[in-house]
Amino acid sequence: MTELPITPEPLNEEERATYEWQSWVPGFGEPGQERLKGASVLISRVGGLGSVVAYELAAAGVGKLVLAHAGNVKHSDLNRQLLMTHSQLGKPRIESAERRLRELNPHIEIVPVAENISEENVERLVGEVDLVVDCAPLFEERFLMNREAVRQSKPMVECAMYDLEAQITTIIPGETPCLSCLFPEAPPAWKREFPVFGAVSGTVGCMAAMETIKLIAGLGETLASKLLTMDLRTMRFHSHRISRRADCAICGA
């Protein structure tokens, strides 16, 4: 696995105590934790998927989380967007997300951005971090992040869900297929709102957080060049090999 250019940050005694259980993981240890502390991650939207990704990364001690999400908390967010709370209904989602993460881990840096990814902010936001986790509901946002992550050579963990199904892959620019290799254009029939349980977004969100931790720490084997699909209705999981497209408009040679 290619090692990300992250400068490890030394831990203090409280951090050693907080992350003690994960530091016992073989191949991770204190050096892995120091890499997490020195790392920064952009999470595009902290809804159903991104809430869980952000929560797990905050708990694990990733040093800086940049969260991009516009809009206010609605009732229909609450079945899956675990950083949003009933008491925050009608208030900005990003404030609810920031508050919950600070309650969990006051020692990490959280950069709340009350905007969704757009042509205007994507270069700056991707440029602020070591890697990206794509949890956005709209393909326009996903393609923007993919384009920028490829351009800046930043890895991107790509996760998605529908009904009781979900998928995840890890994009390493120059090595693996990018999002546009898989889907050269936006699907004609995709709808912004779709059926899903919070337990589905939670499942794949945890996997995306684990992929992120593995990428940062250089731990284990990632989903680079593999698309993991899961159907939680039947509990069938498939790991499909995926390939780059030579004619990809974003990453093709």
Next chain:
Amino acid sequence: MIVTIQCFAQLARSAGGADHELNLDDGATAQDALRLFAENSSEETRALLFTETGELQPTILLFLDEEPLLFSEPAPMRERSTLFIATPIAGG
């Protein structure tokens, strides 16, 4: 021979379920299987798979027994092969 078409996400919902068995002649390809499946499906499902001019939608991913498959390259199916068809999904 009996083969399985396995649909993912939006396509599974449109097709009324994930798994669909087909009985194909020996020597049939994955492309034959996909066209037969589409012919026996609803208009909505056909539109998810193929454009109005009969081309495979560019957003469809195909895997034959877990390996990626290009629609432009005919691939023979074997007894009990599974053709997995995925449509794109996102977050939310």
